[in-house]
Amino acid sequence: MEPIKQFELSKEYLESLQLGIELENVDFIRESLDGVNVADIAAILDELTMQESVYVLRLLEKQLAADILIELDETTLSKVLREFENTEIAVWIELMDSDDGADILNLLSEKDREEVISEFQDRIKSEQILELLRYEEDTAGGIMAKEFIRANKNWNVIQTINEIRRQAENVEKIYSIYVVNNKQQLLGRVSLKKIILAASETRIEDIYDEDVVSVPVHLDQEEVATVMRKYDLESVPVVNAKNKLVGRITVDDILDVVQEEADEDIQAMSGISDTVDEYDSVIKLTRARLPWLLIGIVGGLLGAGFIGFFEEGLSKVTALAFFIPLITATGGNVGIQSSTLVVQSLANKSAFDNSLSQRFIKGLLVALLNGLVLSVFVFGMIVLLYGNEVKFALVVSIALFSVVLLASFMGTFTPLVLDKFGINPALASGPFITTANDLLGLAVYFLVAMSLLSI
């Protein structure tokens, strides 16, 4: 027996498909794609030309085409949508889950969006989608779907199964059935397993579980992810201010949120100002990278002015210049280490975080230890290897020690301050702080040198 595996996209497969498209061999194309998972078909479309993709999407069954559209990455999707009439898009959107439909509408221009909405046939679906459009993209409301199964607490198991049957087409994955009162307020949940194992006359009231974790509709998506991770939830109900059940979020959407947030943090750390990837255009990539590089350059120019200020001393003791990279690099490394630790602890907030003073003392101790080891090492190396005089070695190592302390202080507190002001604290590990640390390091270095060497 052939083992069931993931679909492997081969060059040969792709070429035969493209030949089929060229020859407009509809049966061949449909057969080639038969049984292939929608995520894989989406990956295939990514490899085709826009014309070929459009041709294939028009050929396929509408539901299948709608499912594929959802799986396309945003850039491709926007381009594909431009090739279709708004009437075609409206039909697809009505075949999607409400959250996916709302996401697609959000990609359209306002004019197109209004036109697509005016084409909707299914009143309930269009109301659901319009409701979702109201919420901020990055909140629970923005990622929840309106498709879920709810049961009134007064129902029995048979009535609940009938509701599942009625909704079977709309609600693809059922994890839990949410139990509500007559005001549609969330009371609890009951698992499908319990429904299967209960007698048909059993009342929902008697088997439902009151321990249900819900999230408010305005909660930030990152916090929704934290809640779902903490409680190991496969889906979470979303409630409004009056505890009315308004939607549900499934864990597969959260998986994407976690990955996106991590990617965002890493990009913030590495000074890329826009969410870009390798496949974006040269211009877009350059634009995303230039701002932070320019900030670095401005920092460098300031640094140059700064060192220039000590030109006289520098011309007397040229060796001072040798250790500039050592000082700035160490300051940068220490700063990034410190801020990364704080950023990660901010992301995993617990009820009783270390207080500011605890953070300060601990950070200070670590910095003292690191600084001590590094500066003793550097002192020894300068004396041994470079044969410089002891006084000079002392200047470098004292400056290094101070820079480690300062950079660690900056690295710890900048993300805390950014977080207080609602700015992504990961930015603190990025080029901005590194640049600031460079300048600080230079200042400390030359001040120590000038005062100790009396130049």
Added chain:
Amino acid sequence: MEPIKQFELSKEYLESLQLGIELENVDFIRESLDGVNVADIAAILDELTMQESVYVLRLLEKQLAADILIELDETTLSKVLREFENTEIAVWIELMDSDDGADILNLLSEKDREEVISEFQDRIKSEQILELLRYEEDTAGGIMAKEFIRANKNWNVIQTINEIRRQAENVEKIYSIYVVNNKQQLLGRVSLKKIILAASETRIEDIYDEDVVSVPVHLDQEEVATVMRKYDLESVPVVNAKNKLVGRITVDDILDVVQEEADEDIQAMSGISDTVDEYDSVIKLTRARLPWLLIGIVGGLLGAGFIGFFEEGLSKVTALAFFIPLITATGGNVGIQSSTLVVQSLANKSAFDNSLSQRFIKGLLVALLNGLVLSVFVFGMIVLLYGNEVKFALVVSIALFSVVLLASFMGTFTPLVLDKFGINPALASGPFITTANDLLGLAVYFLVAMSLLSI
């Protein structure tokens, strides 16, 4: 009606609980914790002293205590386990899912592990756990559980429901029922929803879905996460080389994997060599940070030796020293940006990645553009602000341009090479490459200066 919310851990609650423990008021403690989610109880234990935690865990129902243990973070868990007898631990482990039990056994010393295993009463559970211990921690086998529902394709719906009933206690969350043949080979899946909606005599053979994505038992956990994200799976069956169904992985475990891998990458980027957090001891934190700092220092010392090599030229044109930080910082920034983009594209491998030459050309174009803008800007600024002569400004901007090209090249290819050798490519964004880039930048700078200024 009181809305159902997440549990909020307050200082008052904690203090009253601690008082209860001090007074050994068993009823009060049990009542305080009644209805509180296990993840929240675990967070509470984190705030108690070890003695208090041990006292509480012994008080609670065994199943509840076992559930709480799973939720503790690894450091706390290891400490807690040391306070209990191996007989007690054995009882708890038998009440856990096999994957959680195996994780706990992995935390024990070999001697304790063997003792705990010898205490097991439940033959099936202990066989399951022993099987899981065989797999590498970071593979599908290492994170899968042995608890899942399988149905033979020859069964009907009633037989399947009976199997669910039989396993109801063991298998907490049921997403899909996996369909196997007589050799236990995976044929497909059937959703609980379908079981509920089908007539009881329907044969599984007639309703199951052959389109099931499975993963091999040795697949890296990161790739399991990629598969589950791509296909939006809530659980995935794990098969051995003969396509025999050996376990399943649920998405809540994958959520943790995604977060862990992201944290690991960020730590690699920021030069923290061990997985540490703010709560670790000063010594552990220092030890995790020192190695990369020392590498940076060694780089700095090499850089010093390097600049020293050009001492004569430097003493003639002191202004050369001013722009050292500008050159090294820009090299570092460009290198980190480039490597981050490559690392992220490696993480989202698609079937047809950009080829090496495509990457090279695109990277080159972006670097040319960035380099051009930056060096023109720097040229203008030096002439305008610092009033240096044009020739000197030309030296700095030509050096800057070359450094941008070189750093971008290094940043693009280092992660690719690391990845080829099976090393985490995120390390390429870390201090090691930054240090290498610093040295390269200095070399370029002084070589350009020496040849153009003929000093």
